[in-house]
Amino acid sequence: MRLDLKHFNLALILLIGGMEFAYAEWIGNVTAQYEFNSNLSNAQPTADINSDSAFRMNLSGGKYFQLTDSTGLTMTADISGTNQIRFNGLNNISYGLSTSLRHKFGLGDSAPWVSIAGSAAYHDFENAPRDGWRYNLSLAMGKRLTDRFTLQLKYRYDEQIADRIFNILGLTLQTFEEDEPPIPIYGDAFNLSAHNISLTGIFTVTDRLTGYLSYTRREGGITSTIGYDPEILEYGDAVAVDRAFGNNRYAYKVEASTNLVSVGLSLAITGHASFNLGYDWMETTGNHNLEYNNNLAHCSLIYSFE
Amino acid sequence: MKSRYLSLMFLMSWGFTLQATELDVVVTDKEGKPILDVVVMATPTESQTKANNSQKTVVIDQIDKEFVHYVTAIATGTPVQFPNSDDIRHHVYSFSPAKQFELPLYTGTPAKPVIFEKPGVVKLGCNIHDWMVGYLYITDAPYFKTTNNEGRAQLINLPEGKYKVQLWHPRLAVLEEAPQQTVVVGDTEKATASFQLALKPELRPRRAPLSIQQGY
Numbered sequence: 254m255r256l257d258l259k260h261f262n263l264a265l266i267l268l269i270g271g272m273e274f275a276y277a278e279w280i281g282n283v284t285a286q287y288e289f290n291s292n293l294s295n296a297q298p299t300a301d302i303n304s305d306s307a308f309r310m311n312l313s314g315g316k317y318f319q320l321t322d323s324t325g326l327t328m329t330a331d332i333s334g335t336n337q338i339r340f341n342g343l344n345n346i347s348y349g350l351s352t353s354l355r356h357k358f359g360l361g362d363s364a365p366w367v368s369i370a371g372s373a374a375y376h377d378f379e380n381a382p383r384d385g386w387r388y389n390l391s392l393a394m395g396k397r398l399t400d401r402f403t404l405q406l407k408y409r410y411d412e413q414i415a416d417r418i419f420n421i422l423g424l425t426l427q428t429f430e431e432d433e434p435p436i437p438i439y440g441d442a443f444n445l446s447a448h449n450i451s452l453t454g455i456f457t458v459t460d461r462l463t464g465y466l467s468y469t470r471r472e473g474g475i476t477s478t479i480g481y482d483p484e485i486l487e488y489g490d491a492v493a494v495d496r497a498f499g500n501n502r503y504a505y506k507v508e509a510s511t512n513l514v515s516v517g518l519s520l521a522i523t524g525h526a527s528f529n530l531g532y533d534w535m536e537t538t539g540n541h542n543l544e545y546n547n548n549l550a551h552c553s554l555i556y557s558f559e
Numbered sequence: 560m561k562s563r564y565l566s567l568m569f570l571m572s573w574g575f576t577l578q579a580t581e582l583d584v585v586v587t588d589k590e591g592k593p594i595l596d597v598v599v600m601a602t603p604t605e606s607q608t609k610a611n612n613s614q615k616t617v618v619i620d621q622i623d624k625e626f627v628h629y630v631t632a633i634a635t636g637t638p639v640q641f642p643n644s645d646d647i648r649h650h651v652y653s654f655s656p657a658k659q660f661e662l663p664l665y666t667g668t669p670a671k672p673v674i675f676e677k678p679g680v681v682k683l684g685c686n687i688h689d690w691m692v693g694y695l696y697i698t699d700a701p702y703f704k705t706t707n708n709e710g711r712a713q714l715i716n717l718p719e720g721k722y723k724v725q726l727w728h729p730r731l732a733v734l735e736e737a738p739q740q741t742v743v744v745g746d747t748e749k750a751t752a753s754f755q756l757a758l759k760p761e762l763r764p765r766r767a768p769l770s771i772q773q774g775y
Binding site: 278282284319321322323325357360361362364397400401453455457459460461463465467515517519521522523524525526527529531553555556557559 | 624647648650652654661663664684686687689690760761762763764765766767768769770771
């Protein structure tokens, strides 16, 4: 599955890139963002909860191809840099490619549409165990229901694969048969995959102000970082040393369900630029009684060259 | 000889009676700011002046993914050409009852203009760039013009008389009656009229980027 996603994205890009289109349009955008996360470590014990702020810059550039009257293809190269204020081990640069194919069913701004999109990006962290590829594949549909209201439904599969895995010797699963040898816990705590489904409502407040409300349900692996506590770690599907949050810190992976509610406002500054404010509330419940919350606040400036 | 003299005098007096003058209309919003792209129409209330049936082709261009101009007023029966001055393709369409048409993906200028045979409002869109919106107002009024950046429209060469002056704008508040006034264009050089309009917000799809974070 991991190779399929990476190869799918690259194959699509090479295939489309090799085709000739008479009409292609250069597109691009720049995003500068500030973000605060109340629980960056995704921890449950109060002593292990770490908040932090980050500055992020994204550059994306590529081409838009109008394939038919109703179908358009977007292909971009993307570069992103994140700088954490406290936990510099999570500073990272990522570079990758994105593609998106969108089809409208009919004529006009109220015609329903569907899209399929994929991306592959390599993330290079200051904390090396997290280095690796991240992939996304999504299917979405949407429709402008009234002059003021648009609804979108999206399914997204995401996967991240670390370059290297470091096993912690002697760490074994807590539960095993007495006559069987202990089952070691492997160190692939930063290898995650998840299924996400989201429903988003976008509301036009004024000609320049747009609001959105979104609910996402995520099912998949999460990584939580805590101090050394074998009673908790031995329930993990994987455990790794995590120096991004300091010494004597361990990341463990479990399967979890996350409810995410997002709200935001976007102000059009010009036809090409916007200022955006957003707040996300996340509640995660994992196997073995893991529960934690995150509150994220973010603001961004986006300039689009379209 | 006498009959020729009398004919000449008659024609000269008729010419004085038909002295054309100017009607200057200013349109502002409730805060006093000028409103651009208001269609101003003047129709004589007493005489049966024929509508302006000029067959001169009007041009609505597409520049930087916007219709230029946003509002265009034309006489009924006018042909309109839709050149695409962008280096990408557009797909122009309209669902309006006054004229439904479609110009599928194209560059350059279409071979034939589109003729608008019925009076009314035609809302233009581009199927590729949803934020692209323009309006054509097709009128039977003999005199019409759209306001400029100063909210001003100058109608020239109007014969003396009483005129019904009406306005139209795509964002006129729904509950408001069509604004109109009766104006006398007399023997002074310029008649004036002013209007104050309430406009509703423009609710077309937004061009500026939107950030929706849904990530974990």
